[in-house]
Amino acid sequence: MAVLTPQRSAPDAGAAGREPRRLGFSQRLGRWDVKLSPYLYISPFFILFAVTGLFPLAYTAYVSVHDWSLLGGQGDFVGLTNFSDVLAQPTFWKSLGNTLSIFVLSSVPQVLVAITIAALLDQNLRAATFWRMGVLVPYVVAPVAVSMIFGRLFADQYGLINSILTLIGMDPIAWHGDRLASHLAIATMVNYRWTGYNALIFLAAMQAVPRELYEAAVIDGAGRIRQFFSVTVPQIRATIIFVVITSTIGGLQIFDEVRMFDVYGLGGPDQNWMTTVVYLYDLAWGDQHSLGRASAVAWLLFLLIILIGLINFLVTRRISTSDAAPKTTRKSSTRGNA
Template sequence: MAVLTPQRSAPGSGAPQRESRRLGFSQRLGRWDVKLSPYLYISPFFILFAVTGLFPLAYTAFVSVHEWSLLGGQGEFVGLQNFADVLAHPTFWKSLGNTLSIFVFSSVPQVIMAITIAALLDQNLRSATFWRMGVLIPYVVAPVAVSIIFGRLFADQYGLINSLLNTIGLDSIAWHGDRIASHIAIASMVNYRWMGYNALIFLAAMQAVPRELYEAAVIDGAGRVRQFFSITVPQIRATIIFVVITSTIGGLQIFDEVRLFDPIGLGGPDRNWMTTVVFLYDTAWGNQHSLGRASAVAWLLFLLIVLIGLANFLITRRISSAGPTKKSKRKSTTTTTTSRGDA
């Protein structure tokens, strides 16, 4: 008597398809929810970034290759002529030099002082919350108020800085006449506004460093300075890179402090402190009224920021790297090989 056995469906048959057809609507919806919900949660950021970031960038590139006036609107397609006109303009190169000079005077001291203040605030201070909130006050002050205050400090004739210099027997400095002096004055405004903000970012990173590392360093006899350079700096390497890159982007896009340092002119009579963004403003809404050339300036500045940002990223990553050097790696490899041979 033959025994009937249930036949199994061969692989590749339509059994999985029939099984998926049997799934209800709610089950299929649940599967799609598991697959799509993570992307839906992060989609608002990318949508907002596409609207406020990518679209203006692409539209600026479109405007930069057209003859586009402020009053007449879109004109003829000119290709790279706007870029050639901007690169041939001597004021553009002077503004670029001013931008780099102010960037160096502001970003480098700003990062050094911010990390120093953060290291001091990371100690066991009395009223630590008061001091930590105090360093953030300059950041919340309006740029206009900061510019008015520092404009009085760095006034050529009746400024407080020149009065102090005259008191100790030194000559007054032409803050609005000398090129380097004006850069130092503007950089001091930038440092005043952003130093406390970056200090709190560094402080948050220092608070996340395990305290066991410092305890072990104290047992080994390491002082505060050695602990800072051997433990703190390597542990907050990612934060240092972040602050350097953001300071680079902000320093190359400086506008408020420069524009308000002398509200009457655009960088002084000789354009001694006109930055690239101020030159862009003058090209679009000043005497030229050319949005095409202004868009070309914006794209050139964008490319410059990308290049300097990448250079800062590579340099900062190498300087703040906590990894051992090649020599130390070779020594450790030799030691390990010797110990194995002795064993």
């Protein structure tokens, strides 16, 4: 008995030779909209960044390799001469040391106090909104006003701080004469203005921590301090790193507080508190009127910030790697037991 197998019909010659249908203009416009719309939505940021960020950076590099005077304008191409001249000046190295000293005295206490204030504001307080907005008031005040107020507080002869020290039997401090004392005074201004701002950033991160973790810690018998170090700090590690990096960038660019600390605004007669940005200002608009050297200082400061940023990145990567290693070991041991 023969079995009949179905035969496949031959393909339609007309269908095979039919040309593909052309898309209309509205369909092509819809495809372009899907492909190009995301880039158009984010383009304003990149355009603004290119105009206000990349172009000044590139133009500053162009000025730094020319003998560019404030009064005479662009001069001859000098290559890296401006950089070598700046590195040969002792004032540059002294300003760099002052910048790093003020940065350490301001950023480290600032982060510690900010995270402590954020932990207190994260508790069940009465009028919590009032206290949370209150810590932001110093950030709203203009930097010039803050510098003028603290300049009077830290005045050498009639300042409030020295009056209190004299009242309790201590010797007055030469805030404008001693190098370390001037750094402490300027760091106090910076901490007053930025501590509350960073505290709100930490507070936002703490409120995003799951409350179930705190409930489990309470069941395990952990107190408030143990909860802070075992639950809060590990959960907001990324925010801590962000605040440290932003504080580093801002701390290396201190200008307003130093500029308003005395009448002349150039870091004192011996440049005891002259920062690198103030030194840059003096090169461009001071006695030298050299925009080329000032641009060289700007690029050296930019490279220093990049270097410190890379160090922070490597430290962050090392911390994340060390945290991931025990988890991997724990998973492998669990699989082996299974």
